[in-house]
Amino acid sequence: MTRAALLVLADGRFPAGGHAHSGGAEAAVKAGRITGAGSLADFCRGRLHTAGLVSGAVAAAAVLGVAAVELDAAVDARTPSPALRGASRRLGRQLTRAARATWPSVELDVLAREFPKGAHQPVVLGLTARAAGLGPEDAAYCAAYESVSGAASATVRLLSLDPFDATGVLARLSPEMDRVADRAVEAARRVVDEGVDALPAASAPLLEIGAEAHAAWAVRLFAS
Template sequence: MSRAALLVLADGRFPAGGHAHSGGAEEAVGAGRIRDAADLGAFCRGRLHTAGLVAAALAAAAADGTDPLALDEAADARTPSPALRTAARRLGRQLMRAAAHAAAYESVSGPATATVRLLSLDPFDATAVLARLAPELDQVAARAAEAARRCAAEGPDALPAASAPLLETGAEAHAARPVRLFAS
């Protein structure tokens, strides 16, 4: 399954998903430019190859370490509409909150998935563990988002520095093993 297909499944759960922003579709429907699925397909194809390309390139550049302020200026230069710039910033913040959730989830989903293979644990039991952690995942994501807000105002020292020494020493021992199924 492609990553894009997975995003289709996740879209309704993302704060920046389809329930939050029409991506211009509401206006296009109101103006009669989208009347049916064929019109929607043409609209989405055009948006994908224009606004989608720009957004994806900006995100990839951010992931590659390009200066965020330079990217912000580049995004503004490519988005003449003040309304679209405002919406894009709001959606970006919502997407980053979703990324905090995804990062917190990945910290536990990897071990849960690995134990299914390592222990022949029933996948439903592993999924149940994750489901029971859902409220705590939400709390951790909220704490992470708050730390990010403090970081923006106070600098990186405001970020949490919690440690798990057994994970650290275990990773070093695991990396030295000649045979293993997973990376540490």
Template structure:
């Protein structure tokens, strides 16, 4: 595994990921995630839906796919305006960090996060599969870290959950890098909760 991949996947990379819970804050408030078992189910569900889509789009963008086409395709797969805003906010932050470290192939200032991730990964010299792996990994580590803050969970036990998902992340990345058709796995409840979350006056995370 390259050091560049580790850098891009590091939660301390200044791309704004720490400000987003991936829908977990709304799930916790609704009582759907209360403990480690609930978190495990949430992470697995998120990886199988949003994670699969993010990995595929990151791989496609890293492999030279047209960013405008990918943006339209991802818009069509993101019915929630709140999730579209959150994705582009993270994409802006990632592109800003990427431009500081590498020379990007696009002049776009705003892209969905998975597309921006693919663009930055390509500039960093990563492969589409590595871009996909970074995307898949990020879909579970963000909510896992948020769970420690929101629920006061044991960080060791929480990261043990993430470790048990390693093979699943690898499998998602492998499929994303080899399948030509972009997936459209949906998670309607995440869309509904995102819209509700966006109306809150007080919240710990942006999404």
């Protein structure tokens, strides 16, 4: 299992729960920061180089065998927003369920026991990639793509944006996804030698602020 497994894992139809989350796009649309394809591209670029980079490095480090408990604590430290921490753990719990059914492994079973409320999603993503026979580069690419694809698909629903335009945004970002995935793997390899402090800590304060505001809404289309 190599590239075909990556396609399954990165497929938006994989039952990992991502369809219920907007990656912060719903809050950004309401705040007027996303109004069309151009501003969606800016938003996705920001997510890619911050949340995408961190998630990619964590996922790649998990594939390389760095302890899940250490990586999970590192994600906690890099996620100031309680709302985002909760969303990440819910996504991690759902991904764990899907991964254990798809690529059963002892490591995933142990993870489910150690984190009954869910480990952070990028940690689970890395262990899922490992169970599927994928490498750190594959996990980093999957994380980078997920960091922007969810926001793009959510914006189609939120703004009735032409899906062709949203897909075009993702396609034009692909060279940057390459670079972010490469940086994430480089960081993950440093983690193996230096510990989790070598993980990137790129921040996106508006994502954190928007997540807290979004969590307080009485009515919303997406969970986060």
